Structure formats: structure tokens, C-alpha cells
Amino acid sequence: MHITLLCVGKLKEDFLLLAQKEYLKRLSPYARIELVEVREESLPASGRAGALEAVLKKEGTRLLERIPDNCVTIALDRKGMMLSSKEFAGYLAELGLRGQNKLCFIIGGSAGLAGDVLARASLRLSFSKFTFPHQLMRIILLEQIYRAFKIIRGEKYHL
Numbered sequence: 001m002h003i004t005l006l007c008v009g010k011l012k013e014d015f016l017l018l019a020q021k022e023y024l025k026r027l028s029p030y031a032r033i034e035l036v037e038v039r040e041e042s043l044p045a046s047g048r049a050g051a052l053e054a055v056l057k058k059e060g061t062r063l064l065e066r067i068p069d070n071c072v073t074i075a076l077d078r079k080g081m082m083l084s085s086k087e088f089a090g091y092l093a094e095l096g097l098r099g100q101n102k103l104c105f106i107i108g109g110s111a112g113l114a115g116d117v118l119a120r121a122s123l124r125l126s127f128s129k130f131t132f133p134h135q136l137m138r139i140i141l142l143e144q145i146y147r148a149f150k151i152i153r154g155e156k157y158h159l
């Protein structure tokens with residue numbers, strides 16, 4: 001499987017970079033993972049009407065330009081569909097059975113994701129009603145993808 005992680009912004013903290021490196025290593029036997037980071041806009045200091053929408057639009061345009069062709073697009077969205085780890089593994093396995101081996105997960109920045117990015121997604125995936133920082137969300141997603149492959153292969157991992 002070829003998985004693109006399309007993210008707004010870079011990881012800044014060393015401990016997150018270390019965690020990312022570890023999960024990319026763990027995932028290497030199961031999938032080819034490509035990280036694509038688009039530039040994050042500074043959040044507007046004032047509550048000027050439309051300022052946040054302008055940020056979302058700029059970041060959204062950058063994201064839409066980088067979605068690979070012919071892939072299943074999954075946007076991470078707090079208000080999306082919640083799955084258990086086993087259901088998520090089942091979803092990935094089902095895609096594989098249908099020959100859909102190219103996936104693109106999209107993680108927004110501090111401002112979230114623009115409506116047209118969410119509209120482009122085949123699935124809007126929620127990891128709970130909590131709002132996670134986007135940099136940490138990337139690590140949580142990598143861990144869940146790793147967990148899903150362990151479940152699919154029937155390999156031992158904490159369930």
C-alpha cells in the first residue's frame with residue numbers, strides 16, 4: 001500500500017520528530033509512506049471578519065494541489081466518522097481487496113481544513129470529539145495505521 005500523509009505545517013518538537021521516525025520505521029514492512037507538508041499560514045491576530053477563512057483558503061489550495069492522482073482521500077476531521085481500531089483496519093483491508101492501494105490522509109493546521117478539502121475526501125475520519133494539535137494528530141494517525149496493519153496481518157500487538 002502507498003500512503004501519503006498530507007499535512008499543513010512541519011513537526012517542530014524533537015520528541016514528535018522522534019515519534020514520527022519510530023512509526024515510519026515500524027510501518028516500513030507494511031506500506032510505503034510519503035510525507036508531504038504544505039506551508040502553514042500564521043493565524044490572524046485580530047478577529048477581522050474573513051481572516052480565518054482566508055487562511056483556510058490559502059492552505060486548502062496548497063493541499064488540493066498536492067493530493068496524488070487516483071488515490072482514496074481521507075480527511076481527518078473532528079466532526080467526521082468515528083471508527084474503532086478494528087473497524088479502521090477493516091476499512092483499510094477492504095480498500096486493499098478492491099485494489100485501491102493508494103491512500104492520502106489529510107491533516108489540517110491550527111485553523112482546521114477548508115470546506116472544499118473536506119468535500120474532496122472520500123471519508124472524513126474523526127479520532128474523537130476532542131481537538132488534538134495537528135502535530136500530535138500526525139503521530140496518533142501513524143500509530144493507528146501501524147495498529148491497523150498489525151490487526152490485518154493477525155500479528156501480536158496490544159489491542
Ligand SMILES: C[S@@+](CC[C@H](N)C(=O)[O-])C[C@H]1O[C@@H](n2cnc3c(N)ncnc32)[C@H](O)[C@@H]1O
Nearest residue numbers: 076077078107108112126127128130131132134
Ligand atoms: C488543531 S486542529 C484544528 C482545529 C480547528 N479549530 C477545527 O476545529 O478543525 C488541526 C487538525 O488536526 C486534525 N484533528 C484534530 N483533532 C482531531 C480529531 N479529534 N479527529 C480528527 N482529526 C482531528 C484535523 O485535521 C484538524 O484540521
